[in-house]
Amino acid sequence: MMKLKNPDNLRIGIIGGGAAGFFAAVEIASIKTGCSVVILEKSDKLLSKVKISGGGRCNVTNACFDINELVKNYPRGSKELKSVFHRFSPADTINWYESKGVKLKTERDNRVFPESNNSETIINCFLSQSKKYNIEIIKNYPVKEIEKTEKGFLLNPFSKFAIEFDKIIFAQGGNSNPDFYKLVVNLGHSIVPPVSSLFTFNIDHHPLKGLEGISVDDAEIKLKDSKISEKGAILITHQGFSGPAILKLSAFGARIMNERKYNFTININWLPHIKNINSELQKLKSVNKNKKISAHSQFGLPFRLWQRFTELAKINEDLKWTEASKEKLYSLSEILVNCVFGITGKNIFKEEFVTAGGINLKEIDFKTMESKICKGLYFAGEVLDIDGITGGFNFQSAWSTAFIAARNISI
Ligand SMILES: Cc1cc2nc3c(=O)[nH]c(=O)nc-3n(C[C@H](O)[C@H](O)[C@H](O)COP(=O)(O)OP(=O)(O)OC[C@H]3O[C@@H](n4cnc5c(N)ncnc54)[C@H](O)[C@@H]3O)c2cc1C
Incomplete structure (x- = not known):
């Protein structure tokens, strides 16, 4: 069993070191004291999609501030996202980054990018925030199995690198191979068959x-x-x-x-x-x-x-x-x-592509992003049956769902 840096704290494991995973980690760690936030990433690269996003410029959101209009940009998930965006909107995203020292600019077509025109600015923001709030990042850690325990969740239970958490956030992104979702299917969830979009x-x-x-x-x-x-x-x-x-x-x-x-x-x-x-x-x-x-x-x-x-x-x-x-x-x-x-x-389309389909939205409480099926399990990002068109909408749903999951874990 692997030991965490602060074993006595409330332990929160985040599966996936991508956009939603990092956002949730920073939000929790910056608000809640006395907890250990750990990001588990299967590859040796962090935030790899953020890096290539928007042609290397990272289109972080869209300056569409009318929520009724905003949700029209989501072929799947628009109904559920309405309440989510009322709690964390594109304006909140812009304020969030600016409060962390990232200058953003809005282009004529409403797409919002870092002023640097470089996705590294966003990556550096997440990495410096993670350092500031002592977020533990474990790379090359593919979560292959999850066991529900009395206290919480045991990840990779049969490996010498097994780790136990009180709560977990599932932020493993999307994939058009249904096997990709078997971890959550094994925890009782169903998926809407994934297919390519964009x-x-x-x-x-x-x-x-x-x-x-x-x-x-x-x-x-x-x-x-x-x-x-x-x-x-x-x-x-x-x-x-x-x-x-x-x-x-x-x-x-x-x-x-x-x-x-x-x-x-x-x-x-x-x-x-x-x-x-x-x-x-x-x-x-x-x-x-x-x-x-x-x-x-x-x-x-x-x-x-x-x-x-x-x-x-x-x-x-x-x-x-x-x-x-x-x-x-x-x-x-x-x-x-x-x-x-x-x-x-x-x-x-090299600039952006996403998966339509994923975790069935009926099985999630969108007030908290917690599973209705398995207590202590939260979801954020593209793993959900939510996807948007191009223009910064996919990151916006990742930030917003991650924000809600983080706030509810931090209560
Ligand atoms: C080329 C490209 C460009 C894009 N550009 C834009 C853009 O400009 N604007 C926009 O809004 N959207 C863009 N998108 C879409 C956007 O990148 C995604 O919607 C967003 O990254 C989803 O965030 P996420 O955290 O849910 O998933 P991801 O960013 O995919 O992160 C998931 C992470 O989980 C890890 N992981 C998966 N399984 C496991 C496991 N079992 N154990 C441990 N770790 C695991 C993965 O390795 C990955 O690092 C783009 C997508 C692509 C492919």
């Missing part, structure tokens, strides 16, 4: 090949045979599509897309602001008469994209507006407002 789309034989890097700011995209649709920017990539609207669709459609084995159809309206495309095309026909259709981009679309659209509508490059038949204009209108693409797979 990914980009692949297309075999991309009809927009050669247009990589072109984006359209205000498009609308629908997942066929579902009620899911998103508006926003779409970026054409080598493999298929990326951009904010695609990532949002991947988040809200994560489960359906998984069920369809990442083979599904999307319909893109490149001009959602245009009410009647057919009458707009007729107007163009009467105004442009002898001009070649493909020679001048319309509706503010990037020129090469417009040219490709005319090719796809089988409009000869010399065809003039006045010569355009009804059928040709109809084909063009379909491509402009109801462009169908068969998605054949997904790809990692």
Whole structure:
């Protein structure tokens, strides 16, 4: 059995040295005297996702201060997060970091980053706070088994490194392999099957090949045979599509897309602001008469994209507006407002990805983040069936759930 530095104190074990684990540890240790807070991390690296997050800049939260609006950014967990965010909101996150000496800045799209533009600033904050409050950090300690004891929890009971705690916080993050959750399943919890969220789309034989890097700011995209649709920017990539609207669709459609084995159809309206495309095309026909259709981009679309659209509508490059038949204009209108693409797979979005699914939220008391099934067991972060879209929302739920768990343990 391993000995803790202060064996007589209340012992709190935190499984996972990531965002939620460190936040909870610092909160408990800074408030509650006479307790030993220990972070157990399976790898030799601490806060490894924080390091690579936001392209190495760490998008710590989003300056969305209206909680009703904020929760709309969570495809899973929005209902439960409402009360959580009333207790620890993005404004609290900003104050929390600033009180620890971390200067933050809000970018035009509301994403909040350290002023240094470097995730190391956040890592250094956690490491210096841990030192200040004597948090014990044990690296290379994978928790493989947990035994519920009379006093609390015995971790890795059959190893010479077994440690007993009075209370534990589960902050082991997410993973799309269901086996990852077996520790808590063994303690009586159920999980919502985990699947990937926040990914980009692949297309075999991309009809927009050669247009990589072109984006359209205000498009609308629908997942066929579902009620899911998103508006926003779409970026054409080598493999298929990326951009904010695609990532949002991947988040809200994560489960359906998984069920369809990442083979599904999307319909893109490149001009959602245009009410009647057919009458707009007729107007163009009467105004442009002898001009070649493909020679001048319309509706503010990037020129090469417009040219490709005319090719796809089988409009000869010399065809003039006045010569355009009804059928040709109809084909063009379909491509402009109801462009169908068969998605054949997904790809990692390097800036951020998360797991949809995890610990069943019905089994948790969100006032305390304590398990309703196993007393003394608390949860925080991505291990829960909670996930957000990109923009700092995933860290915000990690900080907020960790805050509530920490406050309740500290009572
Ligand atoms: C590339 C990338 C970029 C991202 N960028 C952003 C961003 O800018 N903004 C944002 O809001 N979100 C971002 N996210 C999402 C965000 O990183 C996660 O939602 C967040 O880290 C979740 O925190 P967590 O503490 O729950 O889990 P994690 O940060 O994953 O930490 C869990 C820790 O537990 C450890 N662990 C697991 N199992 C065990 C075990 N059995 N025993 C001991 N230790 C264990 C793991 O090794 C890990 O260190 C990004 C994610 C990725 C992958």
